[in-house]
Amino acid sequence: MSKIQQRSLYLDVADRVRALIEQGDLAPGERISEKQLCERFGVSRTPLREALKVLASEGLIELLPNRGARVVRLTLKMVKDTYDLMGALEGLSGELACQNISDEGIRAIRVLHDEMLRHYHERNLPDYFRVNQRIHEGILAASANEVLQETYSNLNQRVKRVRYSKKMTDDFWRKAVQDHEHMILALEARDGRRLGQILRDHLCNKLEVASLAGVVEDESLLDVAHS
Amino acid sequence: MSKIQQRSLYLDVADRVRALIEQGDLAPGERISEKQLCERFGVSRTPLREALKVLASEGLIELLPNRGARVVRLTLKMVKDTYDLMGALEGLSGELACQNISDEGIRAIRVLHDEMLRHYHERNLPDYFRVNQRIHEGILAASANEVLQETYSNLNQRVKRVRYSKKMTDDFWRKAVQDHEHMILALEARDGRRLGQILRDHLCNKLEVASLAGVVEDESLLDVAHS
DNA sequence: TGGCTGTATTTTGAATTCATAATACCTCTC
DNA sequence: GAGAGGTATTATGAATTCAAAATACAGCCA
Numbered sequence: 001m002s003k004i005q006q007r008s009l010y011l012d013v014a015d016r017v018r019a020l021i022e023q024g025d026l027a028p029g030e031r032i033s034e035k036q037l038c039e040r041f042g043v044s045r046t047p048l049r050e051a052l053k054v055l056a057s058e059g060l061i062e063l064l065p066n067r068g069a070r071v072v073r074l075t076l077k078m079v080k081d082t083y084d085l086m087g088a089l090e091g092l093s094g095e096l097a098c099q100n101i102s103d104e105g106i107r108a109i110r111v112l113h114d115e116m117l118r119h120y121h122e123r124n125l126p127d128y129f130r131v132n133q134r135i136h137e138g139i140l141a142a143s144a145n146e147v148l149q150e151t152y153s154n155l156n157q158r159v160k161r162v163r164y165s166k167k168m169t170d171d172f173w174r175k176a177v178q179d180h181e182h183m184i185l186a187l188e189a190r191d192g193r194r195l196g197q198i199l200r201d202h203l204c205n206k207l208e209v210a211s212l213a214g215v216v217e218d219e220s221l222l223d224v225a226h227s
Numbered sequence: 228m229s230k231i232q233q234r235s236l237y238l239d240v241a242d243r244v245r246a247l248i249e250q251g252d253l254a255p256g257e258r259i260s261e262k263q264l265c266e267r268f269g270v271s272r273t274p275l276r277e278a279l280k281v282l283a284s285e286g287l288i289e290l291l292p293n294r295g296a297r298v299v300r301l302t303l304k305m306v307k308d309t310y311d312l313m314g315a316l317e318g319l320s321g322e323l324a325c326q327n328i329s330d331e332g333i334r335a336i337r338v339l340h341d342e343m344l345r346h347y348h349e350r351n352l353p354d355y356f357r358v359n360q361r362i363h364e365g366i367l368a369a370s371a372n373e374v375l376q377e378t379y380s381n382l383n384q385r386v387k388r389v390r391y392s393k394k395m396t397d398d399f400w401r402k403a404v405q406d407h408e409h410m411i412l413a414l415e416a417r418d419g420r421r422l423g424q425i426l427r428d429h430l431c432n433k434l435e436v437a438s439l440a441g442v443v444e445d446e447s448l449l450d451v452a453h454s
Numbered sequence: 455t456g457g458c459t460g461t462a463t464t465t466t467g468a469a470t471t472c473a474t475a476a477t478a479c480c481t482c483t484c
Numbered sequence: 485g486a487g488a489g490g491t492a493t494t495a496t497g498a499a500t501t502c503a504a505a506a507t508a509c510a511g512c513c514a
Contacts, residue, residue: 006292007292008290008292008467009467009468010280010467010468033495034495034496035494035495043468043469044468044469044470045468045469045470045496046273046467046468046469046470047467047468047469049277049496049497050276050277050280053237053277053280053281054280054281054283054284056281057281057284057285058284059374059377063235065234065235065475065496065497066474066475066476066495066496066497067475067476067477067495067496068495068496078373078374081372081373081374081375082374084319084323084372084375085316085319085372085374085375085378087319088315088316088318088319089312089315091315092311092312092314092315096311145308145311145312146305146308147286147305147308147309147312147382148308148311148312150286151312151378151382155374155378235497236497236498237497237498260465261465261466262464262465270498270499271498271499271500272466272498272499272500273497273498273499273500274497274498274499276466276467292466292467292505293465293466293467293504293505293506294465294466294505294506294507295465295466
């Protein structure tokens with residue numbers, strides 16, 4: 001028995017373009033040729049163009065009337081602004097999680113937390129990042145607010161390609177872990193206000209922004225952008 | 228000399244459909260016929276369908292594969308979740324506004340605040356609402372965070388058609404004004420943390436949700452929704 | 455009469471075609 | 485040889501066409 005419900009073509013195309021952007025196969029500022037992508041995906045221009053419209057409304061690309069599309073170049077300010085926003089959303093997710101999460105849910109987060117600590121003590125950065133991310137995702141899921149999750153996911157998508165720059169000073173790392181210690185305690189106490197506060201201020205965001213100074217070239221994107 | 232740069236057709240169509248939804252000309256749950264809208268707008272299906280894709284990604288309509296589109300029916304939970312989110316965003320806007328707003332900006336908000344107070348004392352609800360909204364917009368603008376503004380605007384668009392239900396008990400109203408008194412003081416003191424906290428908890432949100440019990444029919448939308 | 459099956463119609467999904475704006479290139483002039 | 489102007493080419497915007505799925509409807513049978 002095969003799958004009955006077929007996803008629309010434009011959704012698949014949108015996913016594939018998103019992946020290309022995320023992986024850097026389509027560089028920031030790069031002009032997107034419709035024909036080229038059509039041939040690459042083996043679809044006609046109609047679904048491709050529909051996909052581009054969606055991606056534009058998601059903020060991943062920008063459409064220039066009569067001149068096609070190009071991948072959005074992230075400015076440092078855009079990334080900073082987006083992180084501020086994501087911080088606020090994480091804060092909310094913490095508050096809501098404390099209201100809605102089950103006791104088992106808390107225990108599951110605690111398990112992840114302890115695992116993360118082990119990776120920290122072993123100075124295993126990749127695994128630390130991975131588990132760290134799962135903790136934040138877990139809290140987000142526990143918020144039981146789908147609009148929040150969807151919004152967060154969209155914002156995250158926008159900055160994914162510059163995230164996880166892997167630079168982490170000992171000092172920052174120590175403070176991040178300390179934040180997490182306070183977080184798990186607040187969660188276990190179901191102190192939403194406190195967890196929210198911690199998450200909003202969680203220096204991951206600020207840290208990442210700081211470390212981006214080298215990754216994103218501030219306003220240098222304007223050299224291509226004067227449309 | 229006429230306008231040179233012409234907006235894309237699909238953008239105009241999207242705006243017009245948004246307006247139809249907001250005004251209630253397209254009812255929640257109502258099936259959207261492509262042909263009908265094409266004739267109404269005098270465009271072909273291509274730009275209309277592109278517009279529908281965008282509106283779907285904005286959360287205003289939903290696309291059912293091979294069965295067209297329909298206006299999203301808001302559940303009470305969706306509205307509640309959205310308001311929670313908007314509260315968090317307003318909180319952030321307050322924090323940022325305190326960092327970025329100019330002294331003139333603060334004075335401008337103070338003027339609006341005093342005007343709002345007058346409307347309150349005269350029990351002029353429509354003008355109160357109007358000025359109230361301008362205050363919140365002013366703070367949002369002062370945040371100088373475009374991603375935030377854009378995100379807020381999208382969420383607001385989703386719930387616009389059920390907002391401003393005009394029901395306001397004296398008690399709620401008094402508390403709302405009281406919140407605003409604290410807000411303007413926090414702003415003038417540039418106390419971002421406090422202003423953020425007030426805005427997050429500002430009972431407008433909770434109030435509106437409460438008053439919605441009659442406007443949005445809780446889960447009754449499911450009668451159409453089992454796709 | 456009520457329900458089911460098969461056909462006709464309508465509607466959506468996607469490709470193609472046509473029109474127009476932008477770009478590239480070539481020539482002509484200075 | 486450099487730059488301006490004009491034509492050819494290419495790419496995009498939008499309409500149309502074709503294909504496939506869903507819906508409506510009619511006839512059939514119990």
